[in-house]
Structures are given as C-alpha cells and as structure tokens.
Amino acid sequence: MRIDIAAVGRLRKGPEAAMVADYLDRFARTGRSLGLPPVALHEVEDKRGGGMSAEAELLSRAIPPGAALVVMDERGEQPTSPDFAGRLAGYRDQARDLCFVIGGADGLDPSLRARADWQISLGRMVWPHMLVRVMLAEQLYRAATILAGSPYHRE
Numbered sequence: 001m002r003i004d005i006a007a008v009g010r011l012r013k014g015p016e017a018a019m020v021a022d023y024l025d026r027f028a029r030t031g032r033s034l035g036l037p038p039v040a041l042h043e044v045e046d047k048r049g050g051g052m053s054a055e056a057e058l059l060s061r062a063i064p065p066g067a068a069l070v071v072m073d074e075r076g077e078q079p080t081s082p083d084f085a086g087r088l089a090g091y092r093d094q095a096r097d098l099c100f101v102i103g104g105a106d107g108l109d110p111s112l113r114a115r116a117d118w119q120i121s122l123g124r125m126v127w128p129h130m131l132v133r134v135m136l137a138e139q140l141y142r143a144a145t146i147l148a149g150s151p152y153h154r155e
C-alpha cells in the first residue's frame, strides 16, 4: 500500500508547512507498526493559467494508477474520525493504494470529482487549500492513533 496526497500549489515555509510536516511525521511514526506507510506529498502547479482542467491534468499524473481516488471537497461525505480510520484500515487490508486530492483556488475539475472513489468534506464551509492540507494531515495522524488504540482521540 502507498498513500499519496496530490495538491495544487506550492506550500511555502511557514506555519501551515510546519504543521503538515509535523502531522505527517507523527503519522509515519504511529503508522509504522500498523502497516501504514509514510505519506508522500506531490504539489502541482499550472503556470500557464490553464485553470481547473490544466490542474486536473497535472493532478491526474500524480495519482498512482489503480489507487483509490479520495477527493477533498466541501460537497462530499462527512465521515467521523473513527469512520475515516476504519476506511483507511480497510484500504490497508486490501493492499489498495490511496491518493487524496486537494484542489486550488478555483476548486477541483468536475471530471476529477466524477471519478472519485470517495469525496470527503471537512464541513460545508470552504477552507483555504493550505489549511485543508493541515486538516487532512491531522486526520491521518488521528486515524493512526485510533487504530493504535492510543488516547489522542477522545469522543
């Protein structure tokens, strides 16, 4: 199994980058004994102003063939953290690769959303894509702690 995040935009050094790195590092350490691999982050940038369709093309190249496509979108399903952890464990148990996709300022091209295996919403409000990276990284770490039975997550 591999886990990737494909995201539009380059995250410069700063608080969001530090938080993403910290949560992904914690995920890697907690996930090791659970059979969960470290997350690889792929940033894509369309410098030609081609909009969502050009971004979709770049994102598609970053999605490993055969990986379950998990699109982050405010219109998606709103799983609980234990649900999210359970689904993550399910993909691991099937040895299925997983790729999370986060759009840019204009959002994700409908063609990408249409072929998603799962659309996850972090609430119905729209968040800046850099914060979505932080929240996704935190939820991955939280999921690993839930699967490990550690007391980080409390209901």
Ligand SMILES: C[S@@+](CC[C@H](N)C(=O)[O-])C[C@H]1O[C@@H](n2cnc3c(N)ncnc32)[C@H](O)[C@@H]1O
Pocket (backbone or CB within 6 Å): 071, 072, 073, 074, 075, 101, 102, 103, 104, 105, 106, 107, 108, 120, 121, 122, 123, 124, 125, 126, 127, 128, 129, 132
């Ligand atoms: C600034 S938002 C783009 C919003 C855009 N207006 C749209 O209609 O999609 C950038 C990206 O962050 C992610 N995002 C923003 N809010 C989200 C939410 N509530 N839940 C899940 N993902 C979200 C999505 O991947 C989105 O494409």
